[in-house]
Amino acid sequence: MYPQKSLDELEQQIKIDFENLNIPPKSWIISDNQAEKNEVDVAIIGAGMSALALALALLSQGIRCVLFEKEKDGQEGPWVKPALMQTLRSPKNIVGPALQFPSLTFQAWFKAQFGQEAWEQLDKIPRLQWHTYLQWFKKVTQPHILYEHELIELEVNSAHTQLTFSHQGEVIQYQASHTVLAMGIDSLSQPNIPSFMQGINTRFWEHSYAGSDYQRFKGLDLAVIGYSASAMDSTATALELGARQVEVLCRCKDFPRVNRGKVAANPGYLASYSEWSDAQKWQFHRYLKHAKTPAPYGSTLRVSKHQNAFFNFDQHIAHVEEHQNKLHIYTQDHCFVVDYLILATGYTLDWSKYTWLKQLESSIAKWKDMYTAPVHEQDNYMADQPYLSASFELQSKHSKLNLSQIYCFNYSASLSQGAQVGMIGGLNYGAQTLATAIAKKMYMASFDRQIDAVKRSEDYELTGREWNEAAPYSTRSKQ
Ligand SMILES: Cc1cc2nc3c(=O)[nH]c(=O)nc-3n(C[C@H](O)[C@H](O)[C@H](O)COP(=O)(O)OP(=O)(O)OC[C@H]3O[C@@H](n4cnc5c(N)ncnc54)[C@H](O)[C@@H]3O)c2cc1C
Structure with a gap:
């Protein structure tokens, strides 16, 4: 018998899981950003599946973020439109955005409502049911989402990014210390x-x-x-x-x-990919591209x-x-x-898709700037992909502009990051990699103040009333 018999029971279980895992942990962030001035620590552009997973991974690290979504509530992602498939391609037991939380998986959500037997009978996840699941996931994980906020400008300054959104006919500006581009499969691409x-x-x-x-x-x-x-x-x-x-x-x-990409994407592949040499990444992606899906x-x-x-x-x-x-x-x-x-x-990379992207393009390191493929392995499409750090950061070709506060968390990261992003399969891995990287950077950015806070802490475990100091030993030993 499955332990939860309804969604209500499953939602109670999730609360217990979060409590048992101390999520969110005690606040540790030291930041000068002021919410009332539209200054945020982490801005995620898009509120699709990748953004939801990342928001949860960040919450687990005690980091609050704001998601900016151009669509209305319930219209995120491709699932309602334009997708036309009846079911997902992925296997039904996929973990995806649930990270390490068993109660947040599609499987738990499905079984709590329809039972074990229905689960056994289910072949593939119906597309619209996946959408309904993601809406529920959003309800229980409660990320802070601003809907109908379409990113129209992005300007990189030394310590933060200036983000301009179009919202119901108005232009609104935010400033973010970390900006994640999670705008989906076509984030940096256009239909080909x-x-x-x-x-x-x-x-x-x-x-x-x-x-x-x-x-x-x-x-x-x-x-x-x-x-x-x-x-x-x-x-x-x-x-x-x-x-x-x-x-x-x-x-x-x-x-x-054979879907060679699916065959490859085991935990060892996901864990080791960032250690592969550029040549290994290039050759394997080129192989997958030619093998076709x-x-x-x-x-x-x-x-x-x-x-x-x-x-x-x-x-x-x-x-x-x-x-x-x-x-x-x-x-x-x-x-x-x-x-x-x-x-x-399919899609093709388009660096002139947005004015702000076109302006940044000449500064962004691409594969062709960082890796020279042997003559018989040349590939213009792959050469034009962004060359990212192991934590999804855009890298700058010159020192004038620091792009490391912008993260490419979408399909265009695949050559640099493997299957950690873009598809449901590796998302749990990618979201945790990126959240951990942001946590490290946020700590290091406030290093002196973090250490100072430790030194000045008044988080007393002993108040001084828990013991009495002994009379000098010599006076006591004579008695
Ligand atoms: C038709 C289709 C079927 C797929 N089927 C599968 C499958 O079966 N298995 C699998 O593993 N993967 C599948 N994928 C791939 C992948 O899992 C999906 O693309 C998934 O939606 C990726 O999630 P995401 O959050 O990265 O992007 P999305 O879900 O697309 O979310 C991105 C969000 O960003 C918003 N946005 C875009 N631009 C802006 C902007 N300028 N300002 C603010 N918001 C913006 C969009 O409105 C959208 O809600 C499929 C993809 C497509 C297109």
Whole structure:
């Protein structure tokens, strides 16, 4: 029998767990930041899964942070929109944001409501149920979140970062000692739009990340470019909502079969990755990139069960044309004629995504600045990734600007940090690594005052009334 029979009981258990682990610990932070002046110790941009995990890891270290989220409460992350998959790819017993707290896991949350038997029967976590779980996680861990605060400017000064947010038509400024960029899979990226789409009217196409209403594809002929998870989910959703047929156009000759990244991500890999040499990181990531990730089993079946889904392999798009209200997609073999095209072509790094990022770009160390790959291992995409410290800090190419107060806690950290961030799997590890790094830096930044506080402490364990001083030994021994 599972010990908690309801969410209420589980929530009581969480309170007990926090009490038993002394969370939050006694306040130790010495900081000059004044909340009333909008000065914060740690600002996290985004309030998705990574930010929630980090906020909890920081709380466990006694550090309070503020999360700034551009969306309204309940709309964080990709789960409601734009994601189209029915279930997560990850296994149901994933720990993710729960860190080391058993009662905060998806598994505990699920079993407390639906029981052990339902758990045994569950295959994969339904996407919207994962979203509901994350909302509950937020409720019980209570991070301080400011909603509808979209970061629009970021300026680095010597000791802090000036953050400007757009909030309901107003501009609000904050100052943070530590700033964490946790804005999701596309934090530093944009949907990848291949060059053959240049000049094609957007009424004929969209990227799979658009999250638009697929009802409008009813009765239409579609093409989907790509073979990733999102290609399958876009295709399946369109067919389920009545698309006449979908041509799936894959550049590969065959689907990849093994998810090598998933196989790699064991605890030893997560723990040791920061010790790998640059060459080891580079070679392994390049290998993973070329090995490719298969679409999930369930998503692929979700497509192939439709008679009007067509998988076309080894199709290299030569060019695309608009013709008589249709789109003509030319490959080396065919001309596919469709009403609409969905690009499941992934993301590409875009350093000019935000004005502030573009301004910082020339100072940020990238892999190409720090590592020279052998000629046969060159890769421009990887070379353009940020070269981070072992604690997710952006590094500066020159000493004029100190970027170490800004942390890249998103998918763009993968080459530097491995699977500690970006996916659910390694998040528990990454959040604790980053929280510990911030705790160290906050202590060291106030080192003298911390030591002084120890010396001046009046936290008496003995008051002086607990004993009587003996009369001199010589006087007593004569009696
Ligand atoms: C469709 C899809 C399916 C996925 N499925 C899986 C899966 O099955 N298993 C797995 O391990 N991983 C999966 N992932 C990868 C990863 O787990 C998710 O992307 C996850 O949401 C990452 O969490 P996050 O907190 O880093 O980002 P998000 O959950 O995206 O949260 C980032 C938040 O930042 C906010 N934000 C963005 N810009 C700003 C700004 N300028 N100012 C303020 N706020 C901002 C956003 O509104 C968002 O709420 C999936 C990703 C996608 C896109």
